[in-house]
Amino acid sequence: MVPPIPIQDRPRAFLILFNLTFENEDLIIEALRAAGYLGSAGNKELALIGDTVLRLHLQVEGRARGMNRGSIDAMIQRLACNGNLTNRGFELGIDAYIQNNPSQGNTISPGLMATTVEAIIGAVFLDKNRDLAAVEPIIALFGLGWAE
Numbered sequence: 001m002v003p004p005i006p007i008q009d010r011p012r013a014f015l016i017l018f019n020l021t022f023e024n025e026d027l028i029i030e031a032l033r034a035a036g037y038l039g040s041a042g043n044k045e046l047a048l049i050g051d052t053v054l055r056l057h058l059q060v061e062g063r064a065r066g067m068n069r070g071s072i073d074a075m076i077q078r079l080a081c082n083g084n085l086t087n088r089g090f091e092l093g094i095d096a097y098i099q100n101n102p103s104q105g106n107t108i109s110p111g112l113m114a115t116t117v118e119a120i121i122g123a124v125f126l127d128k129n130r131d132l133a134a135v136e137p138i139i140a141l142f143g144l145g146w147a148e
Contacts, residue, residue, distance in 0.1 A: 004096065004106070005096055005097065007099050007100075010032060010096070010097040010098070010099055011025065011028050011029045011032050011097070011099075012025075013097060014028065014032060014094075014097040015028060017093075017097075018138075018141065020124070020138070022123070022127045023127055024126075024127055027046070027123040027126055027127050028120070028123050028127075029099075030042075030043055030046055030119070030123065031043050031046050031116065031119035031120045031122065031123035032097055032098050032099055032116065032119075032120075033098075033099045034098060034099060034100045034101050034104070034112055034116075035101065036101030036102075036103065036104075037099045037100060037101050037102070038099075042115075043115060043116055043119035044115060044119075046118070046119035046120075046122035046123050046126075047115040047116070047118035047119040047122060048118075048122070049121075049122035049125060049126065050117070050118035050119055050120065050121035050122030050123070050125065051080065051118045051121075051122075053121055053122060053125045053132065053135055054079075054080050054118065054121050054139065054144060055076055055080050056132065057132060057135060057136065057139055057145070058072065058075055058076045058079060058080065058145070058146070059072055059076070060132065061145065061146050062075060062146065065146065075146065079144050079145075080144070082110070082111070082114040083110075083114075084144075085113070085114040085117040085118060085144075086110040086111075086113045086114045086117075088117060088142055088143055088144060089113040089114065089116060089117045090108075090113060091143075092142065094113065094116060094117065094120075095108040095113060098112065098113075098116055100112070117142065117144075120138065120142075121135060121138060121139065121142075121144075124138045
């Protein structure tokens with residue numbers, strides 16, 4: 001069994017694993033931080049942005065592909081739902097990088113995982129000067145985009 005990553009090293013290790021760079025690394029630290037960790041509010045504000053960005057990306061991409069509204073809505077419901085975000089996050093091993101509230105132990109709840117995946121997307125969006133196109137690689141990497 002691989003020993004857990006020290007909690008203070010998790011944001012840097014996450015960036016290395018996913019080959020990401022941030023101008024403002026405070027954003028990825030916030031994205032990986034659960035509410036209550038060191039008394040912080042956690043990643044919920046970034047998650048709100050990430051959820052909106054993911055949905056907007058799927059809408060724009062669906063329109064570019066000539067999909068009708070029903071098809072776009074169905075894709076959003078499938079890809080941006082909390083269940084899918086949770087599954088993708090655990091499949092990618094993101095749980096090893098979350099700075100969890102110590103009272104939760106090593107348990108990462110499904111809700112926290114979905115929120116964290118959204119928060120990472122939100123952090124990338126803000127770090128890349130609110131450029132929707134700059135978020136496409138992380139959405140693809142996470143398996144949350146339209147199939148080719």
